[in-house]
Amino acid sequence: MRLEKKVDVPVYDxxxxxxxxxxRVKKQRQKQKKEQERVEHSALARIEQQWQYRIYCKTLKTSERNQLHRYLERTSLTDVQPCTEAEQQDQTDQQDQKDPDQNKLIFQLNGDRWTDFPRELQWMTYLREWHVRGTKIRQLPDxxxxxxxxxVLQIPQNAITELPPEIGKLTELRELNVSYNRLSRVPPELGNCENLERLELTGNHNLFELPFELSSLKQLVHLDIAENRFVSIPICALRMSSLQLLDLSNNCLTDLPQDMDRLEQLVTLFVHKNNLSYLPQCLTNVSTLKMIVVSGDQLTCxxxxxxxxxDIKFIRLYDNPANEEKMKKKQKKEEEEKKKEENKRRRWREAREEEVKDSREKEFIEAYVSSLQDRDTVPYSTTKVSISCLL
Known part of the structure; x- marks a missing residue:
């Protein structure tokens, strides 16, 4: 008989x-977050970046260095020549006197000769504003x-096809203008820019929706999505509680939602050049509303x-009748010219067919005459026979 062996198993909660x-995990994450914030606010990163910038400038030619310096309007790093601490302090004091807001650094880039951002831009992480306009740049840098x-990120009138997801890391962003580009979508990560106050997406003709994640933009006061392909107001726009100006003009709207009174701070509403036939009653509940711009041609209710x-400036825009008559005359003139061109082509085809017919008869006569030369006698008369083969 085998003895049973008892095993004590400890039980834990x-x-x-x-x-x-x-x-423990929560404390570790908090510790890592504090360390990351300390490094970001530390002067070591700025000093390292400054020295890297100086080292890079040393490798450039004088002309290239001067061109690089023109990219900035105000910067404390454009002087790459070595100087003493006293001289550097004097320069800093002079800059403070000339420009009290010296931390507001601006990068500007204009002209269609630019197809990409300059390489030197990656060293200028201290910049506060980007103004890039009228270039052939298709994407933002990595x-x-x-x-x-x-x-501030102002990049209108370029050839940008998409916004990278990394834009969500720009948590200090206040203004974003991507008007008149080639966007077809907006990344959901943009909703992480919770300090955003102004968003302009005008004239991206392939844009027809906004992600729901943009509902977290509670500080947004200006939203411009005119000249796109929206068929309804984005749901996220109705959840932007601080919104004061909403521009939906020149889209494909057929109606407005019945809960637009959720925009309790709305002041200005642009909905002209759409297919609206009525305005919802809920707009009367928005006490802050001061201006509405609509198209009066199709609006009936x-x-x-x-x-x-x-207290409300209600503006109804109508198409100019003179312009309509001018357009009708122009269309009528184009139709008449088109008819004349068609008649001319028809007469040319008829003349061409007649010429072909005459040429065939001429060929027949020439062939007949040449055949008579081989005969001994010439017939007094002959009969023309046409033979057509149907294949």
Missing amino acids: LSLIRGIWEV YLALFTQLT IPTKLCSNP
Whole structure:
């Protein structure tokens, strides 16, 4: 008979162990976050970046260095010549007197000769504003996320096809203008820029929706999505509680939602050049509303309170009748010219067919005459026979 061996198995409360580890993980993450913030606010990163910039400038020619310096309007790093601490302090004091807001550094780039951002830009992570306009640049650089102090990103009238997800790391961003580019979508990561106050996406003709994640932009006061392909107001726009100006003009809207009164701070609304036939009654509940701009050609139903309220500027835009008559005359003239051209082509085809017919008869006569030369006698008459073969 085999003896049974007893084994003592300790029993632990797994939930207690899990709680202990969760607390440790949370503390470790907080520690890492504090360390990262300390490094970001530390002067060591700025000093290292400054020295890297100086070293890079030493490798450039004088003309290239001068061209690089023109990229900045105000910067404390354009002087690459060595100087003493006293001289550097004097220069800093002079700059403070000339420009009190010296931390507001601006990068500008204009002209269609630019197809990409300059290489030197990656060293200028201290910049606060980008102004890039009228270039042939198609995408933003990969190092965009390094510009954590960027507050203004103005990049209208370029050839940009998409915004990178890294744009969500620009948490200090206040203004973003990507008007008149070639965007077809907006990355959801843009919702992480919770300090954004102004967003302009005008004239991206392939843009027809905004991600729901943009609902977190509670500080946004200006939203311009005119001249696109929106068929309805984006849901995220109705959740931007601080919105004061909403421009939806020149889209494909057929109606407005019945809960637009959620925009309690809305002041100005542009909805002209759409296919609206009525305005919802809920707009009368927005007490802050001061201006509405609509197209009056198709609009048939308007709340009386909106029209009669003296505090609201209700503007109805109509197409110019003179322009309509001019367009009709132009179309009529084009149609007449088209008919004349068609008649001319038809007459040319008829003349061409007649010429072909005459040439065939001529060929027949020539062939007949040449055949008579081989005969001994010439017939007094002959019969013309036409033979057509149907294949």
